[in-house]
Amino acid sequence: MSAAADRPIVSVNDLRFSYLRGGAVVSALRGVSLDVQPGEAVGLVGESGSGKSTLARVLLGLAHPRLSRIEAGRVVIDGQDVTGFGPQQWRTLRGHPLAMMFQDPLTYLNPVMTVGRQIAESVRLHDGGVDAAARVRELLGLVRLPESVATSYAHELSGGMRQRALLAIALGCRPRLLVADEPTTALDVTTQAEIMALLADLRQRLGMAMLLISHDLGLVASACTRIYVMYAGRTIEWGSTDGVFKVAAHPYTAGLLQSARVVRDAAGRFPTIGGDVPNLSQPIEGCPFRPRCAFAFAPCVQMPEPVAVPGDREHAVRCWHFEERVRSGAEVTRAG
């Protein structure tokens, strides 16, 4: 691999992206910045409508060329600026440094083609000359599927096996970064644990980085060393998983962590975040979390620049309330 080992595989800088849906312009990404370094496991956490899956599609060049548009910002993949790429240019790049794994493998597996042929197709796309059959066997072994699966069709496999088959196709392109969008959400918990263990093992053996996109904080915490939290199309807090979990500088992050635990409080009630996520086809002024935030005050009508969390160079947050707490010298624990 010729690429420099020390530059990010993916670097996204203040990305703004919109698409057309039923005549309305949806501003799905409103300021996303994110880096993934070679070999690291990064989590991207958010609820539905946060833009996390849209970001994945943009990174893979899967956004519709006519119905969507990058409005501002930059996407750099392995040192190459891909911001203005058209479908032709993406084709040469796709599968090379990046590959993707989706929530619902059945949608992405061809129902009338054997699994083996689909893996072989992916192999040929990347390594033209190799003995595809041997590589297919090797890939099936890597994802711990029996060789007999090569002649199976998607409908003959269980959910967990389909996800492994999809992973084998992704690995066929020898990606340096696997973008996994809710890869285990549709699976049972015991199968989920198997797939996550497999991903951890493969990452180590292949030196592959992973961007794990999930609404499940527990899952991300167990698999990733760094996380980004997204809300309404923006990255609002990022840092080491430990740092973000310990400090939870943004009130939304703090609320998400509380809600994720499914533990009742002293009054016997479950923690919640009041209100609803904003409608992304409407303009949002200032901090998008403001209408739901218990700490909103006058400055929140403008979106703040990132504020560093004291004592942690990697950890930053976009929140006026936190900025004020830091400035007033309050002890920085959790949003509150």
Place this chain on the structure above:
Amino acid sequence: MPADAKPLLELRNVSKTFRSAAGETVHAVRAASLLVDRGETVALVGESGSGKSTLGRIALGLIAPDFGDVFLEGRSFASLSSREFRDARTAMQPIFQDATASLNPRRTVRQLLAQALRRHAADVVDVRAAAILDSVGMRPGLDYLDRLPHELSGGQRQRLAIARALAVEPALIVADEPLSGADVSIRGQVLNLLLDIQETRGNAYLMITHDISIARAFADRVAVMLRGEIVESGPVGEVLVRPQHDYTRRLLAAVPELDLPTAANA
């Protein structure tokens, strides 16, 4: 609790077999027994294909078991006249996983609730419907009556589905994965709503879920299903703290733990 000690719902040794498209026999439920008392919450936990949803449908009287019997307040479904069976089914209301799919998209909130309120006089339907919407947190309820499902948010549609189940004042609500698909921040709202409803109305819940952490926090008792059989059941504090069955242990071990600082230092 009334003087007669009959459980609200009892499934006694029920079995159900389906034939798959390929002609194979699928034993969806095998000799399963389950009790739900008045006002209590029972979680039925299992993975996909374990038969938990089939058992839920048998409890609701939507599917008849091949063997075994279902008793509502001590009376066997099999012994009921068709009119009595209809009443029995009304006493138990379902809430399904996908609220959007269970709501007819062309009916207004008023029409959707009016179906459930048809026993009431026409002139009080609006008042009753608005009161029920109020009670599920859609306030003021009157403002929602003319809306269509797509004009509501996902959380509001789930509340509407709950409102519709409540409209007939059921003694038991069978909730089949009511939270899967709901966002983390919405999940707490729905669970709190279910708790509030139980506090004021004293209804029982049979909560069907794959999520053992929800079962642990929400239910009084839990039954664990594996391949059509209930392999372990009892109070949550026993089954999920000292699991006896290997499968329950595996389920517990597979849940990623979220080790967080306590709220105390917030």
